[in-house]
Amino acid sequence: MDIFERLKAAAKAEWSSYVDHDFVRQMGAGTLAPPAFQTYLVQDYLFLIQFARAYALAIYKSRSLADMRAAQRGLSAILDVEMDLHVRLCGRWGLTPAAIEAAPEHLATIAYTRFVLDCGVSGDLLDLHVALAPCVIGYAEIGRRLAPDGVAALGDHPYRDWIGEYAGEVYQEIAAGARAHLAALAARSMTEQRFAELAALFAKASRLEADFWQMALNDVAAG
Amino acid sequence: MDIFERLKAAAKAEWSSYVDHDFVRQMGAGTLAPPAFQTYLVQDYLFLIQFARAYALAIYKSRSLADMRAAQRGLSAILDVEMDLHVRLCGRWGLTPAAIEAAPEHLATIAYTRFVLDCGVSGDLLDLHVALAPCVIGYAEIGRRLAPDGVAALGDHPYRDWIGEYAGEVYQEIAAGARAHLAALAARSMTEQRFAELAALFAKASRLEADFWQMALNDVAAG
Amino acid sequence: MDIFERLKAAAKAEWSSYVDHDFVRQMGAGTLAPPAFQTYLVQDYLFLIQFARAYALAIYKSRSLADMRAAQRGLSAILDVEMDLHVRLCGRWGLTPAAIEAAPEHLATIAYTRFVLDCGVSGDLLDLHVALAPCVIGYAEIGRRLAPDGVAALGDHPYRDWIGEYAGEVYQEIAAGARAHLAALAARSMTEQRFAELAALFAKASRLEADFWQMALNDVAAG
Amino acid sequence: MDIFERLKAAAKAEWSSYVDHDFVRQMGAGTLAPPAFQTYLVQDYLFLIQFARAYALAIYKSRSLADMRAAQRGLSAILDVEMDLHVRLCGRWGLTPAAIEAAPEHLATIAYTRFVLDCGVSGDLLDLHVALAPCVIGYAEIGRRLAPDGVAALGDHPYRDWIGEYAGEVYQEIAAGARAHLAALAARSMTEQRFAELAALFAKASRLEADFWQMALNDVAAG
Numbered sequence: 001m002d003i004f005e006r007l008k009a010a011a012k013a014e015w016s017s018y019v020d021h022d023f024v025r026q027m028g029a030g031t032l033a034p035p036a037f038q039t040y041l042v043q044d045y046l047f048l049i050q051f052a053r054a055y056a057l058a059i060y061k062s063r064s065l066a067d068m069r070a071a072q073r074g075l076s077a078i079l080d081v082e083m084d085l086h087v088r089l090c091g092r093w094g095l096t097p098a099a100i101e102a103a104p105e106h107l108a109t110i111a112y113t114r115f116v117l118d119c120g121v122s123g124d125l126l127d128l129h130v131a132l133a134p135c136v137i138g139y140a141e142i143g144r145r146l147a148p149d150g151v152a153a154l155g156d157h158p159y160r161d162w163i164g165e166y167a168g169e170v171y172q173e174i175a176a177g178a179r180a181h182l183a184a185l186a187a188r189s190m191t192e193q194r195f196a197e198l199a200a201l202f203a204k205a206s207r208l209e210a211d212f213w214q215m216a217l218n219d220v221a222a223g
Numbered sequence: 224m225d226i227f228e229r230l231k232a233a234a235k236a237e238w239s240s241y242v243d244h245d246f247v248r249q250m251g252a253g254t255l256a257p258p259a260f261q262t263y264l265v266q267d268y269l270f271l272i273q274f275a276r277a278y279a280l281a282i283y284k285s286r287s288l289a290d291m292r293a294a295q296r297g298l299s300a301i302l303d304v305e306m307d308l309h310v311r312l313c314g315r316w317g318l319t320p321a322a323i324e325a326a327p328e329h330l331a332t333i334a335y336t337r338f339v340l341d342c343g344v345s346g347d348l349l350d351l352h353v354a355l356a357p358c359v360i361g362y363a364e365i366g367r368r369l370a371p372d373g374v375a376a377l378g379d380h381p382y383r384d385w386i387g388e389y390a391g392e393v394y395q396e397i398a399a400g401a402r403a404h405l406a407a408l409a410a411r412s413m414t415e416q417r418f419a420e421l422a423a424l425f426a427k428a429s430r431l432e433a434d435f436w437q438m439a440l441n442d443v444a445a446g
Numbered sequence: 447m448d449i450f451e452r453l454k455a456a457a458k459a460e461w462s463s464y465v466d467h468d469f470v471r472q473m474g475a476g477t478l479a480p481p482a483f484q485t486y487l488v489q490d491y492l493f494l495i496q497f498a499r500a501y502a503l504a505i506y507k508s509r510s511l512a513d514m515r516a517a518q519r520g521l522s523a524i525l526d527v528e529m530d531l532h533v534r535l536c537g538r539w540g541l542t543p544a545a546i547e548a549a550p551e552h553l554a555t556i557a558y559t560r561f562v563l564d565c566g567v568s569g570d571l572l573d574l575h576v577a578l579a580p581c582v583i584g585y586a587e588i589g590r591r592l593a594p595d596g597v598a599a600l601g602d603h604p605y606r607d608w609i610g611e612y613a614g615e616v617y618q619e620i621a622a623g624a625r626a627h628l629a630a631l632a633a634r635s636m637t638e639q640r641f642a643e644l645a646a647l648f649a650k651a652s653r654l655e656a657d658f659w660q661m662a663l664n665d666v667a668a669g
Numbered sequence: 670m671d672i673f674e675r676l677k678a679a680a681k682a683e684w685s686s687y688v689d690h691d692f693v694r695q696m697g698a699g700t701l702a703p704p705a706f707q708t709y710l711v712q713d714y715l716f717l718i719q720f721a722r723a724y725a726l727a728i729y730k731s732r733s734l735a736d737m738r739a740a741q742r743g744l745s746a747i748l749d750v751e752m753d754l755h756v757r758l759c760g761r762w763g764l765t766p767a768a769i770e771a772a773p774e775h776l777a778t779i780a781y782t783r784f785v786l787d788c789g790v791s792g793d794l795l796d797l798h799v800a801l802a803p804c805v806i807g808y809a810e811i812g813r814r815l816a817p818d819g820v821a822a823l824g825d826h827p828y829r830d831w832i833g834e835y836a837g838e839v840y841q842e843i844a845a846g847a848r849a850h851l852a853a854l855a856a857r858s859m860t861e862q863r864f865a866e867l868a869a870l871f872a873k874a875s876r877l878e879a880d881f882w883q884m885a886l887n888d889v890a891a892g
Contacts, residue, residue, distance in 0.1 A: 563790075
């Protein structure tokens, strides 16, 4: 059982509240209201800006060129690749990147992103990557669940682009790499005494991810 | 008009949403449900732990002994004085400091505290103190509003302890000192081009304060 | 007079001690002892690792995607381009990148690099870029001085590769971009009250650059 | 063997170069030139300003009130106690605190202090305290060595004040506390894989301490 499995097992309730969230189920069933998805996508773009900062922090905190270059690739995956999906999808509703960047951050967006950054500044690289894991590795798990028969079988699913992105091979490999990196960091600097703290951090981050989905549902209910 | 007045004027709507919030009005009228106050107080204790970290950050970022010692006094005001009020009040409901420290942080608590810390790490001392201002200086303004005829006139007001703390002379002087310090920092490093950014930061922090009050009301409505 | 000119004028003695250093003169005259150059180059490689961390810090501290992407290019210029010159030149003496990375850092290397990083963490982006300027922009000035008739006229100068790199168009444009960026940061957040502090910081960084050259000369004298 | 003993054993040469340095021997023998001591003391004062920042960083990085309060005491030991010795001794030569604070930092002072701060920001609390250990715990060891028969037996030793400070009970207890804290941090978060890195960090910090003594001797030789 690698550290990611152990963390999920230790934070079972929080993890389920995130990966089995209504937002995810509705997206999978294709019944999610488009405005909820749009709210989510705009906030997720703001979220990625902060996550890019978290990867920059990982470069800064690295102690070898190899670690720096690995984190540099993670940064580039966000700034040069992942954000493109958002820009493309948002473009369909007439939203420009500048308009998205200028949107106000929701409470849930501020909470999760700044929490991750604070874990990263105040802790070490392992703390930072444990806080990032629900997002980076969790999205691959969610993508796979929502495309149980593969991306091709999604047909004209209304959320085909999003599901296809995270269920697709490119992202699955990014997540597998992140998971192996997390295991390597744990092998290097995780004592058993520290595990309880890391599990609490992982549970908190998972709950903040669930709050992020909920924010998109609430926003529409309230709107 | 000092910078604090300018910031309030530039963020009028957000500032009102905070200092005129229902939670504040109900506390002033003495009609606030005790469980809402208790939720608030526990979260505010967790909030102060993070704020103490923000003052430690201010010491770390200082470039002269005088600045370090000023921030050291701010740190001590939180750790050695302000938290005592919370411990005393929570003690009435049988809550120990250890129990409060172990309470889970609400979304609104995480959002505001980590936002302030992130402003402080990623910006300079002026950014940090602008982000702290709604709390440090705002509480003095709220305290004064809720005790228009002075602390002695509060009689047996159910929230007399809280209002008296922030309306009282000791806290009013702390806030006046913080305001003068903010003005000095602005004189030193605020260009007019920067003002718009600082006002946006102040507006965001004020909105996060309003969300913090709202969290306490929601928690009771939901409970 | 842009801010870079003003900083040089305010730190005239320290700036001269750096750009007119014996090491530079001897390199220009082609009389620099090869072991001094080799010591310098190995330390400069270690130096660039830390400077890459400083650019990662600039990404982390950015508040817009545009700023993040600009700093990302700076990071890439170091990790993906500038270090190659060092690897190529060191390779001529049989030194592998791994061997260079494992070399112990000299006192002067530790002092300048950690000073810059500390300026960047404890101050704002302007502080960080002022601390970087003697290196980033200064090397372009030194390159030009040592190749007054252009790179082609260097003939079989023993330090042709190094001089050509920094006198060459690619680097000159990087430095011009850094200088324009510094001017933009100053326009945004430099008050006159702050200039004296920035000039002191620039003077200190220039002196640390001079100490860096001196370290290479001393090392050979002692060896 | 606690972690401090293990670190010393792993960095034997660097540790000896520090605690058996000529500066220390000459101070013990009472033959140290007063100007060397004065240079040292002024630089050590500048050093303590940065060390106070390192303790503020430890408060900021703490995750419990207990840890915050422990680091707050460390900060106070520097700002409110240790600096007094320097101010008192420097006062004998007519140097005011303001004059000392305005003295330029030597290369060795910049190198050690910014190295420690960088270890602290980029690593975790254990990295920070390992980097601080040669200073905090090492001075107690040096003090005891220079007063083998106790402080009272120092008679009219020319460096009686300095030796007495660090050999005295108050400082010995501070150092014993720091050592116990280091052991607790190691128990919590040191894997065996990490030990080699920590030993390298400790060796580097010890060498930087030796460079610090050497700077004071060189300064006089050059003066």
